[in-house]
Amino acid sequence: MxxxxxxxxxxxxxxxxxxxxxxxxxxxxxxxxxxxxxxxxxxxxxxxxxxxxxxxxxxxxxxxxxxxxxxxxxxxxxxxxxxxxxxxxxxxxxxxxxxxxxxxxxxxxxxxxxxxxxxxxxxxxxYPQEVFAKSAVHHIRKLHSSRLARKLYRFLSESEGIMGIFLHANPDPDAISSAMGLCAIAKSASGGKLECRIVYDGKIGHQENRAFVTLLDIEMVKYSEEVINECDYFALVDSPGPGINNSVPDNIHVNIIVDHHMPPDNEQAVPAEFVDIRPNAGATASIITQYIQELGISIDQKVATALIYGIRADTRDFSRNTTPQDLNYAAYLLPLTDGDLLSKITSPSMSPETLEGFGNAIRNRKVQSGYLFTNVGYVRNRDIIPQAADLMIQLEGINTAIAYGIGEEFITISARNKDIRLHVGNVLKEAFSDIGEAGGHSTMAAARIPLNSFSLVKNKEELLALVIEPILERFADLVEINKKEPNEI
Missing domain, CATH: 3.40.50.720 (NAD(P)-binding Rossmann-like Domain)
Structure with missing residues (x-):
């Protein structure tokens, strides 16, 4: 032996x-x-x-x-x-x-x-059986995404004319960079026969977003009926359907939808030629990057820098709603990016309005059972509200931060959450979807409530104070906050 x-x-x-x-x-x-x-x-x-x-x-x-x-x-x-x-x-x-x-x-x-x-x-x-199961699921997902990439490429290769790529209102870097990536794919697939126009509505208010657009010299056109009439094809990125936080009319036939947000419950599936909606993805830019990688498409530094910043911005530097795939796509993009330009984008100056909004958020904050509510007041730049929520969630003892403010047309509510027992996107949807638009992820969500019924009220600050209490009471009821007055801190 x-x-x-x-x-x-x-x-x-x-x-x-x-x-x-x-x-x-x-x-x-x-x-x-x-x-x-x-x-x-x-x-x-x-x-x-x-x-x-x-x-x-x-x-x-x-x-x-x-x-x-x-x-x-x-x-x-x-x-x-x-x-x-x-x-x-x-x-x-x-x-x-x-x-x-x-x-x-x-x-x-x-x-x-x-x-x-x-x-x-x-x-x-x-446990070999478990390892096999995870491997099998990983491979089938990879196969599915590869087929989706090829399906998109085939559609674009057979198209010519003008494709409008429409962003959600007040677009962020994830939406803008995803549109740039889709443009790169369309150019490669069609051999230049398909011209792309990135179309936005609202404002680009966040200082980093403005720096992003300016430093990368991103060409976009403002939404108008003339732009709609010029387009032969319509695509939506970072938005699940026409009219959902975007200006695309409901009667427009959308050809392409790529998003990482779940459509509202009352919305029917959009009959587009290509739909890829992945709520588990950290950013729409991750999905677009996967197409580029799967198809072997060469992209320039400008597009790569935009996409990696889009992923970083929507995952808050990979600290929220991040999957291993998001990290993989960022690693793929990193050698292709302009590092100096990326540093400049992430270090912009702060506007006086943003600073004033932060001051309001700090002064007006109220806390109850780990929930923080704060009134940012009247804002011309709605991006200040989610920035205030990002700031407030960092306070010690705060599990959920709700920042709200009012603009010319909407009351905007932004939520950030660290409580693993709470899916704040579902709560906002249940609380506010019947009076406006609401939804999001477990750790971050938003709601937008139109002011159509209050259009004659001149003083926006007074209007916000008048209507916000019963609105927030819906949220409080759903999360079962103890019925006591919040304590100011």
Whole structure:
């Protein structure tokens, strides 16, 4: 019975494989590309002989016995991969007792074994069935997204004329950069036969957003009926359908929709030729970047810089609603970007109106049971309101921050949330969707309530004070805040 190494060994070895069935053998083949410092232990004599015939160092030993490591060199990494759960558990205990600094990757035969192996000291525990399931889901998602990219490319390749790419009202960098990316794809697919126009409505008020548009010299046109009439094709980015926080008429046939927001419950599916809505994506710019990567399209520094900033802005520098895919696409874009330009965009000057809005938010803040409510007042630049919410959520003891303000046409409410028990987007939708537009993600959301009924009121500040209390009471009822007066802080 071969129970020792035939060729001798040094004091240390990189990999030690315990159990070399089908899983163990596949691991050995992968590791062999990296190093030839591999020792295999298995209780099956015939298997060991076969491994030796393939020039692997292998010995016959029982990994349940306390002395199975005797005379072996110290391993850096140990894979415990037998099909016997008791043997794997005993082996992990023995390895960690003798070589506490060694990394141990252990196979769990069932879900119950996962916790036992972790308690025994395994650094990584793997349940093969679960690994297979996750891998299968990952591959099917990748296949689906690849097919979507090709479907979009085919549609654009067969199109010529003018395509209007419409952004949501008061567009942010995610929407603008997504439109730029879609333009790049359209140019490549159509061979230049399809001309793109990025169309926006409202204002670009946030100082970073203005710096973004100015420094990248992004060409956009203001929404008008003339622009609508000139377009042969219509696309929406960062918006789930016509009329949903955008000026596109309901009777317009939209050809392309790419977004990461779930459409309102009362909205029917839009019959577009191409629709890709992924609520789990951190940014629409991530989806557009995936198309570019899948299709192998070359983009210039301007587009790459815009897309990476769009992803960063919508995920708040990868700190909210971020998926591993968002990080992967940012890593893909990073070598293509203009780093100096990106730094300038993220360090803009602050306008006096923004500073005054922050002052109002600080003075007017009220807190109740971890919920902060603050009145930003009358604003010409509605982007100040979400910026105020971003500022307030950083206060100690605050789990949810609600900032609200009033403009010429709307009351705007912006929410930020750190409470994992609360999906603030769903709460805002339930509270306000019957009187305006509302929705968002679990950590960030917004609502917009039109002032049609109050158009004759001249003093906007007084109007806000008049209508906001019953409006916010809906939110308070839904999150079951204790019925007591908020304390000012």
């Amino acid at each position: 071969p129970d020792s190494l035939p060729n001798g060994s040094s004091d240390k070895v990189k990999y030690l494989i315990l159990g070399c069935g089908s899983i163990g053998y596949n691991v050995v083949e992968e590791l062999a590309h990296d190093s030839d410092e591999i020792i295999i232990i298995d209780s099956d004599e015939k298997r060991v002989e076969d491994l030796r015939d393939q020039n692997y160092e292998a010995i016959v030993r029982d990994i349940q016995k306390n002395d199975f490591l005797e005379s072996l060199p110290a391993p850096e990494v140990v894979f415990v991969l037998s099909s016997d759960k008791n043997a794997n558990l005993e082996a992990v205990k023995t390895v960690k007792d003798i070589y506490p600094s060694a990394y141990v990757i252990a196979r769990a035969v069932d879900r119950l074994s996962l916790s036992f192996l972790e308690q025994a000291g395994a650094d990584i525990t793997l």
